[in-house]
Amino acid sequence: MRILIVGAGIAGLATHRALSLRGFKPTIVDRNPGAGEGGAGLFLPGNSVRALEQLGLLDALLKHSHPIARQRICDENGRLLHEIDTAEFWSAVGPCRGTRRSTLWQLLRDGIDTDLITTSVETIDERDDHCRVRFDDGKSGEYDLVIGADGVGFSVRRLTFPDCRGPDYVGNVCWRFIVHNICGVADWTVMLGRDRSLLCKPISPSELYVYADLSVPKHEVSRYSATTRLRPLFDGVAGPLQPVLRLAGSADVHFAALVRLRLDRWHRGRVVLVGDAAHAGPPSMAQGAGMAVEDALVLADELAGRDDLTAALARFEARRKPRADWVHRQNASRDRARRLPRVVRNALFRFGGAMLYRHSYAPLTDPV
Ligand SMILES: Cc1cc2nc3c(=O)[nH]c(=O)nc-3n(C[C@H](O)[C@H](O)[C@H](O)COP(=O)(O)OP(=O)(O)OC[C@H]3O[C@@H](n4cnc5c(N)ncnc54)[C@H](O)[C@@H]3O)c2cc1C
Secondary structure: OOEEEEOOOHHHHHHHHHHHHOOOOOEEEEOOOOOOOOOOEEEEOHHHHHHHHHOOOHHHHHHOOEEOOEEEEEEOOOOEEEEEEHHHHOOOOOOOEEEEHHHHHHHHHHOOOOOOEEOOEEEEEEOOOOEEEEEOOOOEEEEOEEEEOOOOOOHHHHHHOOOOOOOEEEEEEEEEEEEEOOOOOOOEEEEEOOOEEEEEEEOOOOEEEEEEEEEOOHHHHHHOOOOOOHHHHHHHHHHHHHHHHHHHHHOOOEEEEEEEOOOOOOEEOOEEEOOHHHHOOOHHHOOHHHHHHHHHHHHHHHHHHOOOHHHHHHHHHHHHHHHHHHHHHHHHHHHHHHOOOHHHHHHHHHHHHHHHHHHHHHHHHOOO
């Protein structure tokens, strides 16, 4: 089968690897020659690590990531509201790890023995028995299947589902950066304010991935950027993590307005979407990378098992969409819980934290 993967982010590379393990020889393109660069850190819960293990990457990942055994939820003053024994919760699934996005990207890239072609898709013309794809470098090709792994942007989705809705802003902007772990934070630790939060997670013995978010009405998003001074915004929720804010000025800060993408369908004809292109969401459940890798495994499984492409794509969507919808709903309810009045929110996390965590994540411990 002639397969084109558009996008060499985590989803595209994982799909390439999963398909290669099943004997396919896909072509992969990315419009950005520096697709692996940039980004800050990723928290990989147990199901994400299990999916990477199924791609044969567990040993490499364990070598290039940091263990996260506990998740601590604190109020804005650093008082502990709840602590989750993540190692215990995920013990039957896989360890939880923190790493750089660029490290995970490189681990996935190392398994690919073909070149990443730098180009972008301009048109996808579907015929009876193939797709004719034209690229922006003037070249074109014929494929039996086009996989849109091109993130939350618009290309393959727009070309294939011209009438589909775009991503919705979820009401938060965020800043992400990596600094030296001067606070000695050993666990995933979040400090919750009413409309903002500050989260730190170790990604190596000496490095901390910092994520700060703020509720902002849509019409005010343009007031914020990667160069916004974070100390005045987050001083009130920084507690014992305050010193990391001082380091933001010398870090490579990534700014984003958080969005959610909910599509009715992920495939049409000979085109299918995976990863953020199909179901991007805010990072509250830390499932962006893990869901992308799980998509890759399930798609490869379905394509290898069937001759009928339409049936394989339908099965892929049926196996994956309920899980992605679940993550969307849990992202939304976690964001709602954080925005409750302080006293209610603190009581909820103090007395119901374990139940909330189990409720959100238990379905994700099921095999894909
Ligand atoms: C630069 C970057 C930094 C990120 N940083 C973080 C982070 O710090 N923390 C975090 O939790 N998540 C981060 N993410 C998001 C996280 O990596 C994703 O949610 C998750 O890995 C799933 O990604 P994906 O592969 O589906 O999409 P993406 O990671 O968005 O990858 C899509 C790829 O498709 C390429 N592409 C887009 N349009 C076209 C086109 N028309 N033709 C060809 N190629 C195209 C893009 O260049 C990109 O490489 C980042 C994403 C990016 C792109």
